Amino acid sequence: MNDSPVLQALAATDPARDVVADPDSLPARALLARTVAQPVPEPRPVPRRRPAAVAAAGAAAVALVFVGVAVLGPSGTVAYATWEATPVAATASALATAETQCAPAAAEGGTERVLEQRGSYVLAVYADDGRIAQCLTGSDVPTAGTATTGALPAPAGPDDVVVYDAGAQAWGAGDGEVVSVVGAVGDAVTEVSIENEAGLVVEATVQDGWFTAWWPGTSPADSITVVTDSTVVTVPAEQTTME
Amino acid sequence: MPVPATQGEQGYTDREGQAMGDREERFSEAFRAHYGELTRFVARRAPSRIVDDVVADTFATAWRRFDPEPTHVRPWLFAIAYNVMRTQLRGLGRWESLQIRMDAEPPLPPSDLADEVALRTDVVEAFGRLRAADQEVLSLAVWEELETAEAAQVLGCSSRAYLVRLHRARRRLSTMLAATTRRADVQGARS
DSSP, rough: OSSHHHHHHHTTTTTTTOOOOOOOOHHHHHHHHHHHTTTTOOOOOOOOOOOOOOOOOOOOOOOOOOOOOOSSOOOOOOOTTTTTOOOOOOOOHHHHHOOOOOTTHHHHHHHEEEEEEEETTTEEEEEEEEEEEEEEEEESSOOOOEEEESOOOOOSSSEEEEEEOOOOOOSSSSOOOOEEEEEEEETEEEEEEEEEEEEOOEEOOOOOEEEEEEEEEEEEEEEEEEEESOOOOEETTOOOBOO | OOOOOOOOTTSOOOOHHHHHHHHHHHHHHHHHHHHHHHHHHHHHTGGGHHHHHHHHHHHHHHHHOOOOOOOHHHHHHHHHHHHHHHHHHTTTTOOOOOOOOOOOSSSOTOOOOOOHHHHHHHHHHHTTTTTTTHHHHHHHTTSSOOOOOHHHHHTTOHHHHHHHHHHHHHHHHHHHHHHHHHHHHHHHHOO
16 A cells, blocks of 8 residues: 555654553553453444445436426424435345335336435436436435436446436535435446545445435535456546546 | 352452452553554544543443454454443434544645655545545555455445455545646746
8 A cells, every 4th residue: 555655754754753552551551450450331332334335336317307306295393413424235025115115206107217215215216218216215304306308328338327316506405405326337347336525435336337325414525436357447427428 | 170260359259359359451462552543543532631531431432342352453442432432422412423634734745845745735625525335444544554344344344345446446535636636737837
């Protein structure tokens, strides 16, 4: 890692370089004695992170011709409390809820292309023939949907990415506003992540040549990083194609 | 025929007492192995006045959760320390993110070459202008020298996500460094 002159120079700036911390020192031995004298609670399983779903994708812009939001659920609760930056495979119950509540979006967008779960929320993306509809459902937020129309060019090559909705604006209702990114990826793309202007890095879900990611709030997408087995490329979110 | 359990001085059965002894021994080994690294990890990120408290709270939490068959203890301890630092800083009314500290006057390189001295000065300034998230990713790689999987465990993300973040952080450091160097050149030309 520290093979470049810059990183070697950075390594030399270590602020803890002169910190002396000897485990055999009197204070350290006293700390250890105090620590192990504390009672031990009943053992419980250590929570493990669930494996990330996939990630993928690229850059930019299909005209946002139509945005429709339908608030179908309860409001007044803290929105997106369980949201996570790393998606997981959707549970059966979440899928069933999305299937029921997202019927209008499916009718608008067509074929289900990618579906992901973050915490208790499921985002489904439906698309066909130049139309895309997104639907977000969850336990403590209104069900909301947005639709995008415009040409949907396919990725030009296996390393290529096309972004259909570049996350330039938030959608949703009230405290439930979110920003989402949707696009398509070539076969060689293994992961995609998006960083928004607030500095939040969100792993996307990649599924059957499509990708999507979303996050709570209104901070637009800033950059998109696309990973293949041999490359890692970061481009501005507004860029429309990737080399 | 099962051996009847007997009670020891602490109220544990003999078998429970043996298990506790093993647990304490394993924990003590981990403590001795990582006490120095953990202290320096905290010292790089927290105000000096709370370093000892953070280290103590980290080991206290680790003791409660300790697995007698531990794996990847170092990143596990670092991840606990992160949470402890955030909690303590919130308690102090500091809601901002943890700030990586830097030695603004690092030791001169042995060769004392002017170019190397200038580079270190520029790196200090460029690193200081990075966002906290980028500083953290770089520091885990450069100062803690964590492997990819370890750093990912500390940050609570996948190895892939960590590599992406590291890639971005290195790119931004290079960008900042180039800007810093250009500014120094302009100032030098004016003086």
